[in-house]
Amino acid sequence: MSSDYKDKRIRKNSQLSSFRLAVLGILTAIKQERNVKIHLVISILVIILGILNDLSKHEWMFIAFCIGLVISLELINTAIERVVDLVTSEYHPLAKEAKDIAAGAVFVAAILSVVIGGVIFIPKILQAIMS
Numbered sequence: 169m170s171s172d173y174k175d176k177r178i179r180k181n182s183q184l185s186s187f188r189l190a191v192l193g194i195l196t197a198i199k200q201e202r203n204v205k206i207h208l209v210i211s212i213l214v215i216i217l218g219i220l221n222d223l224s225k226h227e228w229m230f231i232a233f234c235i236g237l238v239i240s241l242e243l244i245n246t247a248i249e250r251v252v253d254l255v256t257s258e259y260h261p262l263a264k265e266a267k268d269i270a271a272g273a274v275f276v277a278a279i280l281s282v283v284i285g286g287v288i289f290i291p292k293i294l295q296a297i298m299s
């Protein structure tokens with residue numbers, strides 16, 4: 169990295185707080201990554217479903233945890249994809265492993281969220297159908 173580029177970067181970063189840079193990172197991921205958009209839409213739908221079903225404080229804590237976990241891991245997955253693409257545009261088995269493992273982390277969190285969402289919502293939906 170050239171020192172000129174580094175100087176410019178340090179100056180630029182000191183103008184923006186780390187909080188604003190983090191928000192910028194989230195907005196970049198939302199704009200550029202289809203999966204981040206999909207997770208956000210699903211999260212909004214789950215929140216609406218939660219409001220309609222009048223969830224308890226504990227149920228909301230589980231839902232909030234799952235939404236935060238999946239979106240955080242999706243952002244880390246996106247960052248790993250960027251770094252891999254920065255390092256190589258060629259096919260490389262390690263690049264494949266890095267991307268696939270990062271995607272696996274999101275998948276595990278998504279499965280956990282589906283299980284928790286099912287435990288919370290299925291009984292409520294069944295009760296609503298039966299009554």
Ligand SMILES: Nc1ncnc2c1ncn2[C@@H]1O[C@H](COP(=O)(O)OP(=O)(O)OP(=O)(O)O)[C@@H](O)[C@H]1O
Pocket residue numbers: 201202203249256257258259260261263264265267268271
């Ligand atoms: N440089 C590479 N070398 C080897 N395999 C790669 C490389 N880049 C991508 N792949 C493989 O292609 C898959 C898709 O890669 P891509 O870069 O399109 O990430 P994707 O964009 O994972 O998916 P998404 O944007 O839907 O999250 C990766 O999961 C990986 O298996």
